[in-house]
Amino acid sequence: MSNLETSIATTGHEAPATKGGSVAGYIDDRLASSNFTKRLLDKVFPDHWSFMLGEIALYSFIILLLSGTYLTLWFNPSMTEVIYNGSYTPLKGIKMSEAYSSTLHISFDVRGGLLMRQIHHWAALFFVAAVSVHLLRVFFTGAFRKPREINWVIGTLLLVLAILEGFAGYSLPDDLLSGTGLRIAEGIVQAIPLLGTYVAMFLFGGEFPGTDFIPRLYSIHILLIPGILLGLVTVHLIMVFYQKHTQFPGPGRTESNVVGFRLFPIYMAKAGGFFFVVFGITTLIAALVTINPVWLYGPYTPSQVTAGSQPDWYIGWLDGAVRLTPNWETNILGHTISWNLLIPALVIPGIMFTALGLYPWIEAWATGDKREHHLLDRPRNVPTRTGLGVMSLVFYMILVISGGNDIIAVAFNLSINQITWTLRILLFVLPPLSFVLTKRACLGLQRRDNDKLLHGYETGQILRLPSGEFLEIHEPITDAEKAVILAKQDFAPLALESGEDANGVRNPKAAKSAARARLSAWFYSDTIPVPTDEELQHAAEHAAHELHEAQAQAKQIEGSSH
Amino acid sequence: MNELEHHSGDPYGAKDGKDLVSGITVFPMEEHVMRRADIDPKAATRAERQVATMFTLAILSVFAFVVSYVKIPNTKMIDVPILGAANANHVAIGLFFGLAILLIGVGAIHWAKKLMPDVEVIQERHALTSNDTEREAVASSFQRGKAESGFAERKLIRRTLLGAMALFPIPLIVMLRDLGPMPGTRLRETIWDKGIHLVTDVTYNKIKASDIPIGGLVNAVPENLLKIEEEDGNLNERGKASIILVRMDPAEIVSQQGEAWDYQGILAFSKICTHVGCPISLYQQRTHHLLCPCHQSTFDLSNSGNVVFGPAARRMPQLAITVDSEGYLIAQSGFKEPIGPSFWERG
Numbered sequence A: 001m002s003n004l005e006t007s008i009a010t011t012g013h014e015a016p017a018t019k020g021g022s023v024a025g026y027i028d029d030r031l032a033s034s035n036f037t038k039r040l041l042d043k044v045f046p047d048h049w050s051f052m053l054g055e056i057a058l059y060s061f062i063i064l065l066l067s068g069t070y071l072t073l074w075f076n077p078s079m080t081e082v083i084y085n086g087s088y089t090p091l092k093g094i095k096m097s098e099a100y101s102s103t104l105h106i107s108f109d110v111r112g113g114l115l116m117r118q119i120h121h122w123a124a125l126f127f128v129a130a131v132s133v134h135l136l137r138v139f140f141t142g143a144f145r146k147p148r149e150i151n152w153v154i155g156t157l158l159l160v161l162a163i164l165e166g167f168a169g170y171s172l173p174d175d176l177l178s179g180t181g182l183r184i185a186e187g188i189v190q191a192i193p194l195l196g197t198y199v200a201m202f203l204f205g206g207e208f209p210g211t212d213f214i215p216r217l218y219s220i221h222i223l224l225i226p227g228i229l230l231g232l233v234t235v236h237l238i239m240v241f242y243q244k245h246t247q248f249p250g251p252g253r254t255e256s257n258v259v260g261f262r263l264f265p266i267y268m269a270k271a272g273g274f275f276f277v278v279f280g281i282t283t284l285i286a287a288l289v290t291i292n293p294v295w296l297y298g299p300y301t302p303s304q305v306t307a308g309s310q311p312d313w314y315i316g317w318l319d320g321a322v323r324l325t326p327n328w329e330t331n332i333l334g335h336t337i338s339w340n341l342l343i344p345a346l347v348i349p350g351i352m353f354t355a356l357g358l359y360p361w362i363e364a365w366a367t368g369d370k371r372e373h374h375l376l377d378r379p380r381n382v383p384t385r386t387g388l389g390v391m392s393l394v395f396y397m398i399l400v401i402s403g404g405n406d407i408i409a410v411a412f413n414l415s416i417n418q419i420t421w422t423l424r425i426l427l428f429v430l431p432p433l434s435f436v437l438t439k440r441a442c443l444g445l446q447r448r449d450n451d452k453l454l455h456g457y458e459t460g461q462i463l464r465l466p467s468g469e470f471l472e473i474h475e476p477i478t479d480a481e482k483a484v485i486l487a488k489q490d491f492a493p494l495a496l497e498s499g500e501d502a503n504g505v506r507n508p509k510a511a512k513s514a515a516r517a518r519l520s521a522w523f524y525s526d527t528i529p530v531p532t533d534e535e536l537q538h539a540a541e542h543a544a545h546e547l548h549e550a551q552a553q554a555k556q557i558e559g560s561s562h
Numbered sequence B: 001m002n003e004l005e006h007h008s009g010d011p012y013g014a015k016d017g018k019d020l021v022s023g024i025t026v027f028p029m030e031e032h033v034m035r036r037a038d039i040d041p042k043a044a045t046r047a048e049r050q051v052a053t054m055f056t057l058a059i060l061s062v063f064a065f066v067v068s069y070v071k072i073p074n075t076k077m078i079d080v081p082i083l084g085a086a087n088a089n090h091v092a093i094g095l096f097f098g099l100a101i102l103l104i105g106v107g108a109i110h111w112a113k114k115l116m117p118d119v120e121v122i123q124e125r126h127a128l129t130s131n132d133t134e135r136e137a138v139a140s141s142f143q144r145g146k147a148e149s150g151f152a153e154r155k156l157i158r159r160t161l162l163g164a165m166a167l168f169p170i171p172l173i174v175m176l177r178d179l180g181p182m183p184g185t186r187l188r189e190t191i192w193d194k195g196i197h198l199v200t201d202v203t204y205n206k207i208k209a210s211d212i213p214i215g216g217l218v219n220a221v222p223e224n225l226l227k228i229e230e231e232d233g234n235l236n237e238r239g240k241a242s243i244i245l246v247r248m249d250p251a252e253i254v255s256q257q258g259e260a261w262d263y264q265g266i267l268a269f270s271k272i273c274t275h276v277g278c279p280i281s282l283y284q285q286r287t288h289h290l291l292c293p294c295h296q297s298t299f300d301l302s303n304s305g306n307v308v309f310g311p312a313a314r315r316m317p318q319l320a321i322t323v324d325s326e327g328y329l330i331a332q333s334g335f336k337e338p339i340g341p342s343f344w345e346r347g
């Protein structure tokens, strides 16, 4: 007995003075977590509006999990046919699947059901949008460079999964629009060489539409993909946390520090508050703006379709690619290869996502850059990358627009034929063109930056010199601006390995090295070096001198005119 | 300002004004500018009241939500300006719920911005690579484990293990077999057959040839569809057997897929697009073009249903028709080629 008492007395810590301290103490007694918790609370996050894009994606995902859980309480993923008898009169007495009738039930007979459905759908649209724009920010600022390549790949997977998850959800209510989408997906699966027919039969439990697919899709939509998403998002965030966030260049910012606000309390209040803002805005939009009014489309039947039907926005590019591809199909030895589907629905997305995922290594191979980067690039400072990004974006946008070629035709009273041909040509012409133009624009901006550094900015104040000349006063830019502009780092392209070694033996790696050197030269080909310290100093002295002279002279005029 | 002295002795980890890592010029951080609330206690109190007001409104919104939920009937419709008619219960609870959430968020951010310190702090990054000793330690631990396991020397174990590991997923794949039936000839067959009556879709009435005017279009299905659908409990046959009937002046028919497959200018075509299977419904009677709403494939029905535009590669299959003794349309036979999208074995 007394032994026990002594041991308590010797190992117990003093009772902490505060309530928070006692909770922390209770946990620390079990996890020795104080060190970690302290680092957590003190952790510094840099602040920039574009860093909130990933947050919006995260919060939309949480909103999706919450609202989706609500919907599962009423939704019935069954393709069994029933006669509708709910309170939406236009469809009373009509035969439909239980999936569709339970969606109507949620929309019309469950209070708050329509709200949850619309929150869920809007959040899905925002989710994919936020992920995409977040990706663009990471790309254009070079945040994917070492050491963050792994997070980039995880991000690519998240994007693919987010699109699939959205498509799966969209297909569940079994309304006329979603069924048509599934019909198209099934047709594409059938086009897979060798296995397609079997895969389609197995997926749908026989022919389309069957009665198995929606229940199967349901477990994919509410368990499989969200589970993987949640796991990957967690790893994604742990990596951001562990590697620390990148920051934009600015005064006091270096490659070896992070400047910003601490997690506790500022970041917690701002980011936590921001979650509520995103959630609140999504809810308000859901309250006021109808999305996916399935009751207007009617139940799915494979013999009906509505004209001008459109998928959710993030499927538009695939739809567009399918619309643009010419009707190529070949028959070899009794087998059909549907290029008209394989190319737009499998080959193009395959290439796009592979190139996207591998981009950090492709760029690093071209530049030979093996260093860590924690300061972000300004897009103008890396013209080739920025050009490639804009080029891909333009390619993507043309596909999205092609997905609405019928709508454009009606709106502008043009023939589908003309529009499709125009878009086919633009798909090959505009991306390279935008690459060239973007690079030029970047270089123009670089030149302007250098100008600002060397000559300052124009104040708009004009001095009249005794000689009758006018001189505009230039003020040097602030240190903050200088810090941003001078953060540009200029690299030299990789050197060519010589074709022969010192003893005249042919270097087997030479060909590869030549290709790489050429790529590297291309990547770095255009850049305008930032002025050296000497040039800057010289320019500063010159400007000071000129101003001094001018002011002295101007004073004289003033003096003599009195 | 900086809580950590960097190990280089400079607050920013720089030396001689240059970043030690990248060599870029480092400028000192800007002077912190005080906010109103930092210097004026009245401004601080005002900010505090603003934040508390938002939180209070959030509380009130929750009450308003509960009242709306209980009191407003779920059947009442109201007109929302610009957005049109909407369910009153839905709009009210959505607005109050949304406000309750939003106000918490706006309040918290306002609080952080106005009242919490806005001085940026500097934190040092830690190295993301371990040092050589640590790396070597990992390598030697691995070597130790490898040696202890004998994985390298015991070839027999290694090879059989790799074999077993390579094969064990097979059951997982095999067990997917019963997801669905083998394709068989399913994709080639429809329930159309010789002598089957064409009936209107939805209402299932037999169709008299004389009832279809020139330029007319009728959506039709086989008469046995309803019964089969009830037996099978699915829409599979409908997805294959749906057809459209159009009537044109026989002189305008350029070609057909078979000799006399029309009946006095009435032609029957599959309704299922040969591209990826959307049902087609847009018919332009002047040009006899049939346009698919999904990807705008266009078929010329006066010319064997050939593709005139769009991504579809194959013509629209035609169904040979005639009439029975009473003048009702019937099929001469089933489809002579598979309907709908292509598949590998189609040929």
Ligand code: HEM
Pocket: A050, A051, A052, A053, A054, A055, A057, A058, A059, A061, A131, A132, A134, A135, A138, A143, A144, A148, A151, A152, A153, A154, A155, A156, A157, A158, A159, A162, A229, A233, A236, A240, A244, A245, A246, A247
């Ligand atoms: C489920 C979808 C996603 C969620 C929830 C998510 C969330 C986040 C969050 C909260 C951050 C930190 C804040 C920020 O930099 O914006 C972040 C950073 C990052 N994300 Fe994502 N993200 C998603 C998808 C993606 C995608 C599609 C990519 C690119 C292919 C990507 C690549 C990255 C990278 C490289 C970082 C580190 C950025 C830095 O430190 O500057 N993420 N993500």
Ligand code: FES
Pocket: B273, B274, B275, B276, B277, B278, B292, B293, B294, B295, B296, B297, B310, B311, B312
């Ligand atoms: S399904 Fe008809 S054009 Fe694609």
